[in-house]
Amino acid sequence: MDNKIDIPMAVIKRMPKYFRYLEDLLRGNISIISSRELSVKIGFTSSQIRQDLNSFGEFGSRGYGYNVQELYEQVKGILGLYKEHKVIIIGAGNIGQALANYSRLEKLRVRLEAIFDANPKLIGISINDVEIRDVGTLDSYLSENMIDICIICVPCSQVEGIKDILVKHKVKGIWNFSPVDIDIPGGIITENVHFSDSLLTLTCLLNEQQGRQEQKESEDRIA
Amino acid sequence: MDNKIDIPMAVIKRMPKYFRYLEDLLRGNISIISSRELSVKIGFTSSQIRQDLNSFGEFGSRGYGYNVQELYEQVKGILGLYKEHKVIIIGAGNIGQALANYSRLEKLRVRLEAIFDANPKLIGISINDVEIRDVGTLDSYLSENMIDICIICVPCSQVEGIKDILVKHKVKGIWNFSPVDIDIPGGIITENVHFSDSLLTLTCLLNEQQGRQEQKESEDRIA
Numbered sequence: 001m002d003n004k005i006d007i008p009m010a011v012i013k014r015m016p017k018y019f020r021y022l023e024d025l026l027r028g029n030i031s032i033i034s035s036r037e038l039s040v041k042i043g044f045t046s047s048q049i050r051q052d053l054n055s056f057g058e059f060g061s062r063g064y065g066y067n068v069q070e071l072y073e074q075v076k077g078i079l080g081l082y083k084e085h086k087v088i089i090i091g092a093g094n095i096g097q098a099l100a101n102y103s104r105l106e107k108l109r110v111r112l113e114a115i116f117d118a119n120p121k122l123i124g125i126s127i128n129d130v131e132i133r134d135v136g137t138l139d140s141y142l143s144e145n146m147i148d149i150c151i152i153c154v155p156c157s158q159v160e161g162i163k164d165i166l167v168k169h170k171v172k173g174i175w176n177f178s179p180v181d182i183d184i185p186g187g188i189i190t191e192n193v194h195f196s197d198s199l200l201t202l203t204c205l206l207n208e209q210q211g212r213q214e215q216k217e218s219e220d221r222i223a
Numbered sequence: 224m225d226n227k228i229d230i231p232m233a234v235i236k237r238m239p240k241y242f243r244y245l246e247d248l249l250r251g252n253i254s255i256i257s258s259r260e261l262s263v264k265i266g267f268t269s270s271q272i273r274q275d276l277n278s279f280g281e282f283g284s285r286g287y288g289y290n291v292q293e294l295y296e297q298v299k300g301i302l303g304l305y306k307e308h309k310v311i312i313i314g315a316g317n318i319g320q321a322l323a324n325y326s327r328l329e330k331l332r333v334r335l336e337a338i339f340d341a342n343p344k345l346i347g348i349s350i351n352d353v354e355i356r357d358v359g360t361l362d363s364y365l366s367e368n369m370i371d372i373c374i375i376c377v378p379c380s381q382v383e384g385i386k387d388i389l390v391k392h393k394v395k396g397i398w399n400f401s402p403v404d405i406d407i408p409g410g411i412i413t414e415n416v417h418f419s420d421s422l423l424t425l426t427c428l429l430n431e432q433q434g435r436q437e438q439k440e441s442e443d444r445i446a
Contacts, residue, residue, distance in 0.1 A: 007431070016423035020404075043406075079423045080430025094324050098317035104402070104419050108426075149425060172432075173425045179327070183266075189432065191425040195416070196327050200239035200302050202372060202396045202414040203331075207303025208230070209395075209412065 007055050014052055015079055017042060022072040034065040084109045086146065087175075090162055091153035092117035092132050095177050099151055100127040110149070114141060118158070138162070142169035149173040156180050234275050238302055240265060241275070245295040257288040307332045309369065310398075313385055314376035315340040315355050318400050322374055323350040333372070337364060341381070361385070365392035372396040379403050 021042045025033060035046040044052070053071070056078050076082065087105075089096045092115050099105070100115055115127060116135040123134050133141070142165065150171050154162060159178050166174060167187060174190040176182045181192045244265045248256060258269040265272070276294070279301050299305065310328075312319045315338050322328070323338055338350060339358040346357050356364065365388065373394050377385060382401050389397060390410060397413040399405045404415045 012427050012431075013420075013424055015427055016417070016420035019423060020417065020420075078427060078430070080426040080433075081423075083430070085426060085429075094317075094321035098321045099418070101317050102418065105422075108419060108422065110422065110426075148429065149422075173429050175422055175425055189425060189428045191421045193418070193421050194239070194243070195322075195325065196331060197236075197239035197243075198414045198416050199328075199331065199333065199372075199398055200242060200304075201236055202398055202412060203303040203308060203333075204235050204238055204301060205412045206308075206371065206396050207301070207306070208235075210303075 011052050011055050014044065015075060018052070019072075019075050019079055019081075022068060022075060025068045026072055031068050032065045033068055038066065081108060084111055085148040086111050086113050087149040087151055088112070088114045088116065088141075088147050089151045089153060090116045090135065090138065091155075091158075091178075092119070092122050092127065093153060096151070096153035097127055099153065099177075100130060113145065113147065116141075135162075139165050139168075142166075142171070147171055149175055151175045151177065152182070153177045230278050234278050237267065237275055238298060242295070242298050242302055242304075245291060245298060248291045249295055254291050255288045256291055261289065304332060307334055308371040309334050309336050310372040310374055311335070311337045311339065311364075311370050312374045312376060313339045313358065313361065314378075314381075314401075315342070315345050315350065316376060319374070319376035320350055322376065322400075323353060336368065336370065339364075358385075362388050362391070365389075365394070370394055372398055374398045374400065375405070376400045 021038070025041075035049045038049055039046040042049070053066075056074070085108075087110055089100055089112065092100070096115065096117070100112060105112060112128065112130050115130050115132045116138050117123060117132050118135045122132045125132050147169075148171075150162075150166055150173070152159065152162060152174060156179050159180050159182065163182060163184070167184060171188055174182055174184075174188050176190055176192045179194075182190045184190065244261070248264075258272045261272055262269040267275070276289075279297070308331075310333055312323055312335065315323070319338065319340070323335060328335065335351065335353050338353050338355045339361050340346060340355050341358045345355045348355050370392075371394075373385075373389055373396070375382065375385060375397060379402050382403050382405065386405060386407070390407060394411055397405055397407075397411050399413055399415045402417075405413045406415075407413060
């Protein structure tokens, strides 16, 4: 029997933003907020906010607004943040090092357990008090350690080999910063991050804006 | 008169993924692809693909499929990649350095013109042949140089000051890696990047999966 709670992916993708904004409200000592006020801050419509939060159960009371602390705790629960997540970083290049030093991880109870790399010059060095190990020992490391999330920051050519090891050890999640999408059907939950996608969204919007400006200028000349 | 080409943001956000997959197809020497085949690869439905691409004009011919090279060139145009974009990085910490070394920028014709930081230990050092300058000189630099995109990688406390300078000099776009969202209504087009959002999507999905498994186990025990 399949009791899957079918929360649309789009709703799940919006949850982290709710979390960030609720954190901000708490820092600002705001204790009650209406969906309309939250809408202005966060940029989703009030009805979308009500609908999103209803996917997970009853929140807030009509005409009164949301209790920020309560909503924050509940969103935190939805995001699985009451549990500590053990992670490892595979690939200690620029991105891997930036993530190892990323202070927000700790706040989100994400504990960096180990870092792996193939480069002999990096092996043995510590980042944020975590030593870089030889990636050749990843297989045996995962035999002995339960890891929730593997952060992959290796070049394309190394992804397949790493993937096989992670599948073998039934790692739960992959946070993938490598240039190739990882998709393991029915298997490990994966989030693929592509920096350049957001850059290209930006160039696309700039291009559109420029097109509009040029069109306007040409029309102004004709008029 | 407003001649805005109103392409939904969701479509624009999908364009970079089309671009990446079309690049892959070209590398694999695939010259024709149906929307159904593209759908399997990219993970959007065929009808979504047809609808997305139609937002920008006529692509492909019915029953024949898309000419990959042609589609690639057109998506490249939509993304504004026939134009070189001049960028600067503000903040040369881990993320700033990772981006300065990010080889994909060059492939996308994004030219790194300068890097700025406040740390005297970093000023004068070069990353990827670009020297780190004193952020105190940013204002005068922007008076003399036309920059398309500013990449912001500074801590929260410095964002406001930087933002004021960018608004003053009418920079076109901001690619924001700082922890706070930047939103300049009617002003500079901004893409806010939050690493942790994708991590939280992952922990949310892991949490959901665990919830389902626990429910199943408890039902199995009862059955």
